[in-house]
Amino acid sequence: MRAARPAIHPVIADVTERIAARSLRTRTTYLDRIAAASAEGPVRAGMACSNLAHGFAACAGSDRLAVRGRSKPGVAIVSAYNDLLSAHQPLAEFPEWIKDATREAGGVAQFAGGVPAMCDGITQGRSGMELSLFSRDVIAMATGVALSHEMFDGALLLGVCDKIVPGLLIGALSFGHLPAILVPAGPMASGLPNKEKARVRQRYAEGLASREELLDAESASYHSPGTCTFYGTANSNQLVVEVMGLHLPGASFVHPGTPLRRALTEEAGRRIVRIADEEHTPLGEMIDERSIVNGVVSLLATGGSTNHTLHLVAIAAAAGIQLTWDDFAELSAVVPLLASVYPNGSADINHFHAAGGVQFLVGTLLDAGLLHENVRTVAGDGLHRYRREPVLAEDGTPTWREVPTRSLDMSVLRPAHEPFSADGGLRMVSGNLGRAVLKVSAVAREHRTVCAPARVFTTQAGFDAAFRAGELDGDVVVVIRNQGPRANGMPELHGLTPALGVLMDRGHQVALVTDGRMSGASGKIPAAIQVTPEAAAGGPLARVADGDLVSLDAETGELEILVDAAEFAARRPTDAPPDDTAWTGTGRELFAALRHAVGPADHGASVFGEPTGAPFGTPATIPSEVHR
Structure with missing residues (x-):
């Protein structure tokens, strides 16, 4: 008999109730729609x-x-396989395993469609990165195409990285009357320690290491099939969706090419048949306000990728749920930081998994009343199922066992009553420059408040040239604008991190303010990212000039330019993002329509419209509830 369920933390309960209340109309409309699509x-x-x-x-x-x-139940396989991406290369073998397993369970599986999967690591700092965020919504549409044949009673969604998992989920939620399970591939084995990789990157930025030394370090870090081992968006995807109950328990961080990885993949095939044939638990009902809040809590408790302040908002909207950045901020204030994984520490995701991983994390958060236990999952009702880890039975199938109730490495993973810090390390900052996300879990407390002159750039290349010329060797707030979704697709900018780290290590006050993204690589530099409204939409960031004093305070939540209000309002932007005739090459011209349709960052930077169904550009209907 399980112990009595602890009372849910009052803030967790309040935020969940508030989300449900503001989403009542849109959620009801969504549930009515998927009910109408259901069939006997x-x-x-x-x-x-x-x-x-x-x-x-x-x-x-x-x-x-x-x-x-x-x-017999028909199962759609929708896969992001390609062999360019190390994380997705293992998916090549999965369809045949799944077909055999579903056949054994009394169903039939068909490969319904493939979706694109691009690698932010390959495109980092290049024009292809400007398609990355838009690829999420293209993946959602491709998933919709795969499922539109209406031959299926359930779906298995095969994907791992950055925009791919959110895209698969958003697309599947349009077919939310069907059950669905996400099927991961697992991380690569540990290579060069992340701390050493970061050291070589910083030395290269200073001109102290050669390109060959840098390439040797990078290839020793990214060295085999599987997900990259640092705690970026890809591994945040895996952890968050497992805690949301969308993976089989313990599936996230089992290595590819192992018997257990194959066993879990085959079990997903058998499990989806049982859900479709006997349990009839549709994805659109499984993902509700409680599971969304559980996903946010798990992200905060582990210092996960800031990209999920976009993706979780967009996923929730696809289910008719209105999640806001203020919800993230209020939850962050009460969710303790329990993991120390690079870039928030020196360990990698394999060390996290060995220390107790998702199962220990779920257990300690449940015991502290910080997760909703009474949710529906692909493993059955109740999140307690995710306290158990998979192992191979004698017949080669997976079985689940209890995990230790203590962390096996307190330097990597801790219980809720003994955290690394009392809060989740995610801040929402706002002021006369707009609203932004700031991740402080890896930022030392003495660096969380910066007031310094601005240096303004519109490209990473411009910043890099100024750094190499020695123009930034002093206290500085680096402003990089026209990097938002409407400007150029909101590329990730974590190529800036090594140079900014050099400036900080020289003893300067350093911060970054941008309407672009930094993703899971947000590190020791205080970075106010995803500033909204973005410069290209007329946001105040467009009027910042070199030398303006900018104040960023993570503790008080302020993002301010210290310029006379009348003077600042009278300024006109001095630069603009490229127009459609200039935004070409590397396929960008194919995505021009998405630039015009995309919504603001705090609404998920989605092209599909707001959760209300209203087109973007109409007055916002989601209230701003600021809780500090």
Whole structure:
């Protein structure tokens, strides 16, 4: 018998109730829509014979009979496989494993469609990075295309990295009447320690290391199939969706190429058949206000990627739920930081997993009343199922066992009553420059307040040239604007980190203010990112000039330019983002329509409109509830 469930923390309860209240109309509309799409038995049973025949023409043997017979659950496989990305290369083998497992469980699986998967690591600092955030919504649409054939009663979504998992989820939520399970591939083994990699990067930025030394360090870090081992957006994806109950318990950080990885993949195939055939738990009901809050809590408790202040907002909106940055801020104030994983520490994700991983994290957060236990998951009702870790049984299938109730490495993972810090380290800052996200879990307390002259750039290359010329060797707030979603797709800017780290190490006050992103690589530099409204939308960042005093205070939540208000308001922007005729090359011209449709960062930077269904550009309907 399990111990009595602890009372939920009052702030967790209040935030959840507030989200539910503000989302009542949009959530009700969404649930009504997916209820109307539900069908008794396989949906293909109502198809005309010609439609159905097209759907099994390529099948053979028992699969052909199963689809034609219209009695067995059909499972869609939607995969982000490609062999360019180390994290997605292992997915090549998964469809055949899944087809065998679903057949064994009494269903039939078909590869319904592939979705694009681009690597931010490869495109970092290059023009291709300007397509990265938009790729999330393209992936959502591609998922919709795969599922639009209406041949299926459930879906397995195969993906790992940055925009891919959010895109798969957003697309699947448009078919939220179907059950779905996310299937990960696991991280690569540990390579060169992240701290050493960061040291070589910083030496290269100073001109003290050669390109060959840098390439040797990078290739020793990223060295085999699997997810990169630092705690960026990819690994944040895995942890967050597992705590949301969308992976099988313990599936996130099992290495590719191992018997347990294969066993968990096959079990996902068997499990989706049971959910579709017996339990009838649709994805759109499984993802509710409580599971969204659980995802935010897990992100905060581990110091995860700031990209999820965009992605979780967009995922919630796809389910009719209105999540705001203020919700993140209020939750961050009461959720303790329990993990120390690079860039918030020296350990990597494999060390986190070995110390107790997701299972220990879920257990200690549940015991502290910081997670909702009474949620529906792909493993069944109740988040307590995620306190158990998978192991191989004698027959080669996975079974689950209890994990130690203490951390196996207190330098990496701690219980809720003995945290690294009392809060989750995510701040929302605001003032006369707009609103922004600031991650402080890796920022020393003495560096969290900066007031210094601005140096303004519109490109990373411009900043790099000024740094190499010695123009930034002093106290400085680096402002990089026209990097928002409407300007150029909101690329990640963490290529700035080594040079900014050099300036800080020289004893200067240093901060970054930008309408671009820094992702999971946000590190020791205080960085007010995703500033909204962005410069390209007429935001005040467009009027900042070199030499203006800018004050960033993570403790008070202030982001201010110390310039006479009338003078500042009278200024006109001196630069602008590229227009459509200039925003070309590397496929960017194909995405011009998305630049015009995209919404603001605090609404998820999505092209699909607000949760209300209103087009972007109309007055915001989500209230701003500031809690400091």
